[in-house]
Amino acid sequence: MSTAEQNRRLVRKGSTAELTAKAPKNIGRIHIPDRLLGWIIPVSVLLVWQLLARLGVLPANWLPAPTIVGQTIYQLTVAGDLLKHVGITIARVGVGFLLGASAGTLFGGLTGYLPVARKLLDPTLQALRSVPSIAWVPLFLLWLGIGETSKITLIALGAFFPVYLNLSLAMRHVDPKLLEVGKLYRLSSFQMVRRLILPAALPEYIVGLRSGLGLAWMFVVAAELLGASSGIGYLMVDGEMTGRAGVILASVILFAICGKTTDWMMNAAGRRLLGHRAR
Amino acid sequence: MVNNGFAQRGTVNIEIARKAFSGSKGTLLALKDIVLTINPGEFVCIVGGSGCGKTTLLRIIAGLETEYEGAVFLDGKKLIGTGLDRGVVFQEHRLLSWLTVHDNVAFGLAGLPPQERSRKERSRDIRHYINLVGLDRFEYEYPHQLSGGMSQRVAVARALVGRPEVLLLDEPFASLDALTRMRMQQEILRIWEAERTTVVLVTHDIEEAVYLADRVVIMSPQPGTIRNILPVRLLRPRDRTDREFVRIRKSIHDELFAPRGMTHLAADSF
Numbered sequence: 001m002s003t004a005e006q007n008r009r010l011v012r013k014g015s016t017a018e019l020t021a022k023a024p025k026n027i028g029r030i031h032i033p034d035r036l037l038g039w040i041i042p043v044s045v046l047l048v049w050q051l052l053a054r055l056g057v058l059p060a061n062w063l064p065a066p067t068i069v070g071q072t073i074y075q076l077t078v079a080g081d082l083l084k085h086v087g088i089t090i091a092r093v094g095v096g097f098l099l100g101a102s103a104g105t106l107f108g109g110l111t112g113y114l115p116v117a118r119k120l121l122d123p124t125l126q127a128l129r130s131v132p133s134i135a136w137v138p139l140f141l142l143w144l145g146i147g148e149t150s151k152i153t154l155i156a157l158g159a160f161f162p163v164y165l166n167l168s169l170a171m172r173h174v175d176p177k178l179l180e181v182g183k184l185y186r187l188s189s190f191q192m193v194r195r196l197i198l199p200a201a202l203p204e205y206i207v208g209l210r211s212g213l214g215l216a217w218m219f220v221v222a223a224e225l226l227g228a229s230s231g232i233g234y235l236m237v238d239g240e241m242t243g244r245a246g247v248i249l250a251s252v253i254l255f256a257i258c259g260k261t262t263d264w265m266m267n268a269a270g271r272r273l274l275g276h277r278a279r
Numbered sequence: 280m281v282n283n284g285f286a287q288r289g290t291v292n293i294e295i296a297r298k299a300f301s302g303s304k305g306t307l308l309a310l311k312d313i314v315l316t317i318n319p320g321e322f323v324c325i326v327g328g329s330g331c332g333k334t335t336l337l338r339i340i341a342g343l344e345t346e347y348e349g350a351v352f353l354d355g356k357k358l359i360g361t362g363l364d365r366g367v368v369f370q371e372h373r374l375l376s377w378l379t380v381h382d383n384v385a386f387g388l389a390g391l392p393p394q395e396r397s398r399k400e401r402s403r404d405i406r407h408y409i410n411l412v413g414l415d416r417f418e419y420e421y422p423h424q425l426s427g428g429m430s431q432r433v434a435v436a437r438a439l440v441g442r443p444e445v446l447l448l449d450e451p452f453a454s455l456d457a458l459t460r461m462r463m464q465q466e467i468l469r470i471w472e473a474e475r476t477t478v479v480l481v482t483h484d485i486e487e488a489v490y491l492a493d494r495v496v497i498m499s500p501q502p503g504t505i506r507n508i509l510p511v512r513l514l515r516p517r518d519r520t521d522r523e524f525v526r527i528r529k530s531i532h533d534e535l536f537a538p539r540g541m542t543h544l545a546a547d548s549f
């Protein structure tokens with residue numbers, strides 16, 4: 001199976017995990033609905049965790065009980081600064097992702113369509129990609145300072161590559177048989193791109209956007225851990241400095257919720273764009 | 280005749296001296312000395328074994344293969360590249376999965392300059408050809424909702440909507456089951472009779488060729504040449520069990536499976 005086809009399947013099914021969870025399961029003689037199957041392990045872990053914490057097996061300053069973490073989130077919200085921190089992090093991810101994805105779309109489109117552009121740009125971009133992106137941080141801090149610019153640049157960089165790579169590859173791998181159809185009906189170059197190449201590349205492009213968004217979330221954590229006075233990552237560092245494990249865990253959970261929500265939104269938007277093809 | 284000038288449209292003159300493919304194992308001579316004139320409104324079938332250059336010949340007429348020695352003329356005009364004056368149907372339907380039946384057919388007009396047909400005419404034509412292939416109830420379905428036969432009907436409608444002078448079909452029914460194939464053969468005759476375009480259809484199926492064609496072009500491989508051309512002067516609709524039908528079928532069969540030397544002798548004695 002080609003990667004293109006795998007990508008397409010990924011989009012169609014939402015995720016591969018869903019694929020495996022579809023078949024009806026039968027544990028012993030108890031019938032468990034598929035949707036609930038995935039909840040068994042997390043819920044058990046939470047219960048055991050709660051129990052161990054309550055029994056004092058787990059020291060509270062090391063791993064506080066889930067209820068304590070919940071309380072922490074509640075208190076942080078009421079105290080007023082949690083929403084601000086979450087808002088700032090989301091804004092950073094949003095702006096960084098938008099910039100990175102736009103640049104990725106531009107360069108991906110260019111190199112995907114024009115062989116000359118690919119020969120010119122791809123080697124350089126691939127070389128840049130082979131640098132682990134976190135390694136840019138000191139340089140960004142030096143050039144752009146500790147403010148928002150360096151953070152957003154880092155996030156944009158993270159979002160850029162998957163979008164660029166997927167779009168470029170998908171555009172180059174459009175079925176030549178379909179391109180022949182365009183040629184037969186004498187489509188102009190512009191029509192060829194708009195009516196054939198882009199729609200054909202759309203599923204993989206959406207996969208690129210989704211992984212770009214995932215990386216944007218990864219990079220916002222890095223950026224905020226390395227120096228910030230606001231954001232969920234800052235909250236984490238603060239929790240660590242002041243020895244509040246509850247705050248750290250609360251931040252982890254917030255990151256997970258935000259990341260999952262935006263991914264879900266992106267997936268829903270992708271499905272809309274793909275129309276009947278998503279089914 | 281009312282249609283006198285019009286009736287002349289769709290004459291195809293094929294004069295291919297040589298068509299070679301260069302691959303890793305040197306060059307392969309796919310076609311050699313193909314000379315053939317197809318009359319306006321004629322239904323020609325090309326038969327021949329695998330690899331004898333049928334697809335290559337069709338692709339040259341379609342304008343998808345441009346590197347060859349020789350020339351193809353449509354109504355006296357030398358053909359360069361693809362054009363809306365020729366419609367093509369491949370063995371695979373090649374429909375665009377993201378478009379409905381209606382939009383797939385409309386795709387056949389995408390490259391038509393805006394001034395050449397008004398919007399109204401276009402949408403009327405699209406409807407007309409969807410109806411002609413019998414898919415009016417499926418206009419807003421997507422390709423994955425269609426059967427193989429229905430997909431090929433859409434492909435035929437898309438090929439015809441530009442009102443080409445020549446319709447080129449490359450084993451269009453080869454991937455269909457026997458029953459659907461026979462229905463599609465009747466359908467393509469009905470469409471051809473309605474549209475009166477010149478049709479060139481490539482097939483592996485000798486019976487299909489005899490059932491459809493005014494003339495059957497028999498090709499032989501290595502290099503791809505025309506071995507013989509047989510007229511089929513039977514009235515349509517043709518009876519596949521008719522004695523004359525069976526006789527023509529057998530003679531094509533014999534021609535295809537005769538040892539090479541024999542045809543050379545036969546050709547020499549002309």
Ligand SMILES: Nc1ncnc2c1ncn2[C@@H]1O[C@H](COP(=O)(O)OP(=O)(O)OP(=O)(O)O)[C@@H](O)[C@H]1O
Nearest residue numbers: 300301302307309328329330331332333334335336
């Ligand atoms: N693009 C290509 N590159 C190299 N060789 C080719 C190419 N297309 C066709 N050929 C060769 O040219 C010869 C004729 O091929 P062609 O596809 O026209 O045969 P065909 O009669 O259509 O066969 P079939 O009945 O199997 O479809 C074959 O030997 C084939 O290998």
Ligand SMILES: [Mg+2]
Nearest residue numbers: 333334335449
């Ligand atoms: Mg062929």
